[in-house]
Amino acid sequence: MFNRVFAGALALALPFAAVQAPAQAQEKVLKAVMHADVRVIDPIWTTQTIANIHGALIYDTLFGNDADQKPQPQMVGKYEVSPDKLTYTFTLRDGLKFHDGSPVTTKDVIASLKRWGAKDGVGQRLMGFVTKMEPVDDKTFTMVLKAPYGMVLESLGKTSSSIAAIMREKDALTDPQQQVKEAVGSGPYMFAKDQWVPGSKAVYLKNKDYQPRTEPPSSFAGAKVPGVDRIELVWISDPQTAMSALINGEIDFYEAPTNDFLPLLEKARGVKLMKTGKIDSTQGFIRLNHLQPPFDNVKARQAMYYLINQEDFLRAIVGNPKYYKVCPALLTCGGPYESAGGREWMKEYNPKKALQLLKEAGYKGEPITVLSATDHATITPATQVLIQAMREAGINVDAQSMDWGSVVSRRAKKDPPAQGGWNIFVTTSGGVGSANPVLHTWIGAACDKGLFGWPCDAKIEELRNAFGMAQSEEERKKIANELQARAMEQVVYIPFGQWDTPLAYRADRIDGIVPNTGLAVLWGITKK
Amino acid sequence: MTTYIVRRLFATLPVMAVVALFVFFLLRFAPGDPAAIIAGEDATAEAIAAVRAKLGLDRPMVEQFVVWTMQLVRGDMGVSIFSNLPVTRLISQRLEPTVALTLSTLFVAVAMAIPIGVLAAWKARKLVDRLVMGFAVLGFAMPVFVLAYILIYFFAVQWQLLPVQGYQPIKEGLWPFVQSLILPSLALGITYMALIARTTRASMLEVLAQDYMRTANSKGLATNRVLLLHALKNAAVPIVTVIGIGIALLISGVVITETVFNIPGLGRLTVDAVLKRDYPVVQGLILVFAGAKVLVNLIIDISYAFLDPRIRY
Numbered sequence: 001m002f003n004r005v006f007a008g009a010l011a012l013a014l015p016f017a018a019v020q021a022p023a024q025a026q027e028k029v030l031k032a033v034m035h036a037d038v039r040v041i042d043p044i045w046t047t048q049t050i051a052n053i054h055g056a057l058i059y060d061t062l063f064g065n066d067a068d069q070k071p072q073p074q075m076v077g078k079y080e081v082s083p084d085k086l087t088y089t090f091t092l093r094d095g096l097k098f099h100d101g102s103p104v105t106t107k108d109v110i111a112s113l114k115r116w117g118a119k120d121g122v123g124q125r126l127m128g129f130v131t132k133m134e135p136v137d138d139k140t141f142t143m144v145l146k147a148p149y150g151m152v153l154e155s156l157g158k159t160s161s162s163i164a165a166i167m168r169e170k171d172a173l174t175d176p177q178q179q180v181k182e183a184v185g186s187g188p189y190m191f192a193k194d195q196w197v198p199g200s201k202a203v204y205l206k207n208k209d210y211q212p213r214t215e216p217p218s219s220f221a222g223a224k225v226p227g228v229d230r231i232e233l234v235w236i237s238d239p240q241t242a243m244s245a246l247i248n249g250e251i252d253f254y255e256a257p258t259n260d261f262l263p264l265l266e267k268a269r270g271v272k273l274m275k276t277g278k279i280d281s282t283q284g285f286i287r288l289n290h291l292q293p294p295f296d297n298v299k300a301r302q303a304m305y306y307l308i309n310q311e312d313f314l315r316a317i318v319g320n321p322k323y324y325k326v327c328p329a330l331l332t333c334g335g336p337y338e339s340a341g342g343r344e345w346m347k348e349y350n351p352k353k354a355l356q357l358l359k360e361a362g363y364k365g366e367p368i369t370v371l372s373a374t375d376h377a378t379i380t381p382a383t384q385v386l387i388q389a390m391r392e393a394g395i396n397v398d399a400q401s402m403d404w405g406s407v408v409s410r411r412a413k414k415d416p417p418a419q420g421g422w423n424i425f426v427t428t429s430g431g432v433g434s435a436n437p438v439l440h441t442w443i444g445a446a447c448d449k450g451l452f453g454w455p456c457d458a459k460i461e462e463l464r465n466a467f468g469m470a471q472s473e474e475e476r477k478k479i480a481n482e483l484q485a486r487a488m489e490q491v492v493y494i495p496f497g498q499w500d501t502p503l504a505y506r507a508d509r510i511d512g513i514v515p516n517t518g519l520a521v522l523w524g525i526t527k528k
Numbered sequence: 529m530t531t532y533i534v535r536r537l538f539a540t541l542p543v544m545a546v547v548a549l550f551v552f553f554l555l556r557f558a559p560g561d562p563a564a565i566i567a568g569e570d571a572t573a574e575a576i577a578a579v580r581a582k583l584g585l586d587r588p589m590v591e592q593f594v595v596w597t598m599q600l601v602r603g604d605m606g607v608s609i610f611s612n613l614p615v616t617r618l619i620s621q622r623l624e625p626t627v628a629l630t631l632s633t634l635f636v637a638v639a640m641a642i643p644i645g646v647l648a649a650w651k652a653r654k655l656v657d658r659l660v661m662g663f664a665v666l667g668f669a670m671p672v673f674v675l676a677y678i679l680i681y682f683f684a685v686q687w688q689l690l691p692v693q694g695y696q697p698i699k700e701g702l703w704p705f706v707q708s709l710i711l712p713s714l715a716l717g718i719t720y721m722a723l724i725a726r727t728t729r730a731s732m733l734e735v736l737a738q739d740y741m742r743t744a745n746s747k748g749l750a751t752n753r754v755l756l757l758h759a760l761k762n763a764a765v766p767i768v769t770v771i772g773i774g775i776a777l778l779i780s781g782v783v784i785t786e787t788v789f790n791i792p793g794l795g796r797l798t799v800d801a802v803l804k805r806d807y808p809v810v811q812g813l814i815l816v817f818a819g820a821k822v823l824v825n826l827i828i829d830i831s832y833a834f835l836d837p838r839i840r841y
Contacts, residue, residue: 039610039804040566045579047568121570161570177582179612197621198611199800200792236693236790237800240677244685244692245790375803402559405803409561412573427569441570451572 028228028527030510033242034520035256037235038202041183041191044119044176047161049430053519056220057204057231058099059165059185062090062109063157064220067278067517069336069435071153072221074213075104075166075186085148085471091140095211098168099190106135111172113156113164119176120162121441125468126155150476151438151468159220159518160433161441188212188226188523204231217524219277219517227512227526239377246271246504252527253513254504255520258377259318265504272507277515279335280325280431281501284313284382285442286494287453289423291414294363301491302345303357307389309349313496316381324499330443330484333498335435337480342488346495351393358395367398369417371407371425379404382496383426411452425452431498432518437467437483445492455492533830540822547818548811552596555807556589562609562805583609596811605815606808608801615812618797625695626793628705629785630778632713637720638771645728645767646755652733660725667722676715676788683711693790712789716782720774727770731763738762764835772828776821 036050043055064074073079077093096104110133117127129149135141143152156164171180183191189204196202212223234251236242239258245251247268257265257273265271286304294300314324327333328346368390372383383399390397398417402410407425415421434440444464447456463483470476503520505513509528514521563580564571571579580586584595599606605615648660684692690711696704735741736759744754783795794813801809832839 037800039608041611046566047570048566051568119575121572161568175582177578181612196611196613197792198608198613198618199797200621234694234790237796238787238790241680241693241788241790244680245694248684248688248692250692250694403803405565405805406559408564409559409805412561412564412576414573429569433570449572449574451570 027230029230029232030228030253030522030525030527031232031234031251032253032520032522033236033245033251033255034233037199037237038196038233039198040179041193041196042174042179043165044116044162045179047120049519052159052161052163053522054183054191054202054233055163055165055185056159056187056519057189057522058183058187058191059163059167060096060104060187060224061157061164061166061220063153064222065154065157065159065517066218066221067515068218069154069279069432069517070221071157072215072218074157074221074224075109085150086145088143088145088152089136089140090143093211093213096186097209098186099184099207100168101209102168103138104166104186105138105169106141107138108169108172109166110135110141111169112166115167115172115174115176116162116164120164122151122155122158122161122439123164125438126152147469148471149468150470154436154439157220158433158439160430160439163519186210188224189231200235202233204233206230217514217521219514219521220519224523227524231522243504246506249506249509252506252510253522253525256501257504259320259323259499259501262320262323262502270506270508271504273502273504274513274515275500275502277432277517279332279435279517280498282378283327283332283429283431283434283498284317284378284426284496285429286386286424286426286496287411287442288491288493289421289453290455292416292421292423294358294361294366294368295423297361298490300358300361300363302489303354303361304491304494305345306348306350306354306357307386307393308346308494308496309389310346310495310497312389313382313385314499316385317378318499323502324497327495327498330434330487330493330495331437331440331480332431332435335431337435337437337477339477339481339484341481341483341485345488345491351389355393355395363395365396367396367417368423369398369400369421371410371422372399372401373404373407373426374401376404378428379426386424386426386496414454430518431500437464437480443483443487443492445487445490453493455490457486457490457492459486460490460492529830529833533826536826536829540819543822544815544818548597548600548815549593551811551814552593553589555805555810556592558805560805561585562807565804566610596808600815605812608809609806610804615808618809619794619812619816622792622794622797624697625791626782626786626795628695628698628709629712629716629782629791629793630775632709633717633720633778634771634775636713636717637724637774640717641721641724642728642760642767645725646732646760648725648729649732649736649759650751650755652729657729660729664722664726667718667725670718672715672719672784673788675718676711676785679711679715680788695789695791695793708791712785712791715788716778716785720778723774724767724770728763728767731766732759735759735763761835765832768828768831768835772824775824 034050038050038054040046040051043051060075062076063071066072075092075096076090078091080089117123129145129147130143131146132144168184174180188207188210190207192203192205206226206229212225215222217223242254243261246254288295288301310326318324325333328343331337331339370387373379387397387399411425413421417423429442442451444450445455445457445460463479467476467479470479510525511528512524512526514524564576567576567579607614644660648657651657680692683690690707694708696708698705744758783799786793786795798813
């Protein structure tokens with residue numbers, strides 16, 4: 001009663017208070033809040049996921065992986081592979097034009113692939129097999145390999161880390177260590193740089209000249225039909241405000257609502273939640289520093305498995321079992337290469353045994369430095385659970401609290417922990433990328449050239465290469481199993497489960513949401 | 529007066545130079561590396577080092593400082609490490625929302641605080657006074673973000689009278705502009721309202737106890753005239769000082785308000801830039817904030833001369 005009376009009084013006091021329609025009322029505008037703001041316009045220069053989402057709107061790719069992670073032609077009209085599987089001939093489809101009106105030619109494509117191949121980890125691996133790329137004419141080019149690498153098309157269509165975005169030749173000639181100055185692609189949307197307010201809003205306008213494919217859309221494959229006139233990626237840093245804005249109808253799409261708010265969103269009128277895809281969106285894991293004692297000893301690394309009860313981590317991070325999955329594996333559970341290899345390492349939760357094994361490995365109670373992020377929605381609680389488990393086991397923990405930006409900086413240091421280095425940090429990886437041994441860079445063990453923690457094991461790298469060379473799905477699965485077993489034994493990292501952050505959107509206002517595989521697919525969304 | 533203003537303006541130069549020096553080196557000594565953030569999750573140490581080298585962050589700190597200072601002298605604040613856009617453009621994009629929020633908050637705070645402060649002094653130790661003082665304590669105690677969420681819940685989510693978030697520039701129309709500022713100004717203004725109301729009350733009580741006030745009352749002047757023309761004018765100097773301090777405090781206050789209400793102002797730009805270690809943007813912002821603070825102090829000092837004829841420069 002009070003509410004009604006008070007609301008009535010306020011309505012009288014504020015007669016024009018109804019939220020006004022935006023200036024572009026005639027335009028169909030999609031307002032989406034993503035997991036981060038667009039600050040970088042070059043998806044090759046950075047591997048930030050948000051830069052890839054931006055890139056996928058404005059740039060097209062030769063191939064696009066479908067919902068089953070199978071590469072399908074996107075800019076390519078037809079392609080041929082020679083019988084020895086060493087020469088790929090690609091022909092671009094008709095009607096491809098950059099946003100400035102210039103046609104997409106093989107010169108643009110080759111320059112773009114070279115730049116991507118110089119920067120991106122998967123691209124570098126592919127280019128390691130490429131001996132030459134040559135244009136046949138403006139629409140056809142060849143890629144010649146020195147060995148029959150089996151991941152060519154998957155690499156060109158991947159969505160994890162940097163997508164193989166096709167830029168204008170003049171942009172693609174930019175040093176890969178520097179950001180391109182203009183974001184001009186040939187994709188379904190054009191970047192409105194003049195309306196860009198970094199940290200607040202990025203605007204994309206429908207590319208009216210875009211010629212979509214005719215196949216039905218499936219994740220990054222098939223027709224990319226721009227569904228609205230304008231997409232605004234609005235950045236709302238406060239999750240509670242973003243949730244309220246969605247409930248209030250001020251935004252249409254919220255890519256990554258915080259797990260705490262899911263029960264509220266489930267009940268909100270007009271709002272729907274959607275699982276992001278066939279594969280869980282995130283895998284969480286603990287990385288040990290293989291260069292510094294005690295974890296330079298494989299026995300000490302293996303001891304850490306006995307401290308992990310994945311349910312503890314997942315309950316702290318996600319809460320609702322509907323959205324998480326216990327998965328004592330490195331290759332994503334539910335993915336095409338889900339494997340049983342090495343899972344026995346994580347069968348037992350036994351802190352006493354962990355300490356005993358650590359002692360056997362030479363640990364004498366020295367402080368173990370854990371980089372503890374204080375400002376991350378999932379990594380912060382996971383790190384707290386780990387620290388608690390270590391302390392309960394009797395391990396001397398030196399928890400170094402800092403913001404995530406500082407963790408990212410410090411984890412790159414190879415020095416001993418006392419001199420600014422580290423022993424342990426916690427992080428996450430995309431579920432789609434982690435499902436494939438070649439795309440999943442964290443499973444690698446390339447020593448100094450690998451990712452932070454620097455695992456070093458020739459056998460693992462050999463198996464990853466073998467996976468890339470495998471010519472049949474059966475062979476790949478066999479290698480994936482063997483690779484996971486070896487990586488678990490060497491403890492390249494310790495998984496603590498996987499979870500899904502569902503997309504939230506206004507079902508009464510928008511349609512055409514596609515479950516994504518690795519990156520949010522925004523171009524097909526239509527406004528009711 | 530003119531000589532004084534010119535002298536004060538020149539005196540800001542060394543202040544700004546010291547601020548520039550401190551902010552530059554403090555940022556460089558703070559942990560964190562923009563190259564690691566740019567390179568992203570899947571970047572190797574080699575890739576991070578390559579980005580760092582291209583950004584010039586591997587050069588000696590003194591060399592970096594000299595380069596930045598030379599740019600500043602030319603009026604160039606540099607470009608954002610992330611967006612590659614000029615810092616001046618980023619700041620100018622964000623200036624209007626922050627200025628609008630600061631002024632609307634001050635307007636709300638001053639327009640409500642001074643009358644209730646005067647009222648509390650006039651009715652000292654009575655129920656009205658206690659209510660005003662109770663409100664002031666509550667205003668101080670209530671964190672801005674708590675009040676902000678309460679306002680959002682009722683006015684935006686439950687009753688849908690005002691938007692949850694966002695900012696509408698004045699060019700989009702006066703009402704949308706005002707509408708987007710009502711809740712943020714209220715949330716942020718309560719604290720300042722409390723501060724100004726308490727100061728007004730204390731200052732007024734002191735003035736009301738003076739002999740000349742007794743004379744004014746004995747002459748049979750109307751209460752309104754006594755309170756507003758005689759007492760308030762004489763109590764104005766401490767009030768103006770507190771309003772000035774309030775403007776300085778607002779600079780830190782808007783950070784939270786801008787975040788909760790998603791207003792793309794300088795406060796949010798600062799937080800984002802600090803978290804991302806976007807050095808040129810943080811440096812530029814601190815200089816702008818320092819300059820604004822110096823200017824506000826100067827304006828307050830000048831205003832003393834108008835409020836109190838005994839003060840001369």
